[in-house]
Amino acid sequence: MVILIRIKSAKTILIFFSILMVCFLCVYLWHQSTKNTSVFMDKEITNMLTEEIQLIFNLRNKALLEQDETILANLYNKDIRTGLWAYEHELKKMKYLHQWDSKQAVKFNKIDSHIIVRSIKEKGDGFALNLLVSTAYEYVYEDTPETSNNFRNGTYYSIDLMPNGDGWFITREWYTDPFADSLHVDDLKVEELQELILSGKPKDLSELNQRRIDALAYIDQYCGAASLPEYGFKYNPKYRDYNPEGGDCANFASQMLYEGGKFKKNKTWNYERGAGSRTWLNANAFNSYMIDSGRASVITHGSYESVLKSSYKLLPGDYIAYEKKGKVTHISIVSGEDSKGYILVNSHNSDRYRVPWDMGWNNKGIKFWLVRVHY
Secondary structure, rough: OOOOOOOOOOHEEEEEEEEHHHHHHHHHHHHHHHHHHHHHHHHHHHHHHHHHHHHHHHHHHHHHHHHHHHHHOOOOOOOOHHHHOOOOOOHHHHHHHHHHHHHHHHEEEEHHHHEEEEEEEEEEOEEEEEEEEEEEEEEEEOOEEEEEEEEEEEEEEEEOOOOOOOOEEEEEEEEEEOHHHHOOOOOOOOHHHHHEEEEEEEEOOOOHHHHHHHHHHHHOOHHHHOOHHHOOOOOOOOOOOOHHHHHOHHHHHHHHHHHHHOOOOOOOOOOOOOOEHHHHHOHHHHHHHHOOOEEEEEEEEOOOHHHHHHOOOOOOOOEEEEOOOOOEEEEEEEEEOOOOOOEEEEEEEEEEEEEEEEOOOOOEEEEEEEEEEEE
């Protein structure tokens, strides 16, 4: 009798635990179901916003190409102060782009933006997005329209989108604009400049020494958001990114000289334990160090008009220092030349890949140091 009772008790306990396990399983499956639904919805929102932001950039690129202010205006909520500011900046950029192509005797045929959505957050009725945008520009010279030239600018955007009927408005936008330092071209002797530019011819670069070739390979791979897609739009992870602290241009140039050009570090010019010396990081100090140490020498120094002719002497691996109010504030590295032999540069800060060297830097307040590096 006692044995029978114990058997019944054991069965009761077993049934109880079986029911309990089934309940736990049901709760777990329900939780996973809701979790998966949430993930699915997030992906839907991400995909939708990615398509919308790509459409906005396509329309904006079309507006820039065609100088269509109506298309541009329709992308922004100009009733909001930040939306108006963003629109006005793009309007200046549109005008600058076509002032520059007129000076250069070129025509832009295509502007394409490759967009990576890095993060999305809800903001009021809309969304705040962080983007990496790599934009390719194609241009031709007026006298050789059959020959295309290309360059890329890379930018990091913070942008707010709000619903607008069936579409979206930009209500706020911030990014490191590669053209921001010169959103206009001052009065230049355009006809004389065009005559010189159109008469240019590319140099034979087949005799570059190996150190210059390796330096060029380095800056092409690690020019960040402007790099070719196969490089992943990244900086070299071995080095700290100093953009949030004021700029990474000299750091990038120093990396090129050390990693690609095989220049040796020393007590003055050094990077170790995740930090660089002043001459490694600061544009003005870098330029002074390179010239004073004899590792480089000045080809010429002056305004755009006064240095243009000498710029054709530059070789890949040389650099250009941009001076504002008596102080060098930016370094770009010579990376090649276009179909007219016009010098192209790579840089950090606003990431650039094979961009015409004066673009964004050619107003009368800027002076240029054209510098030969001694590899």
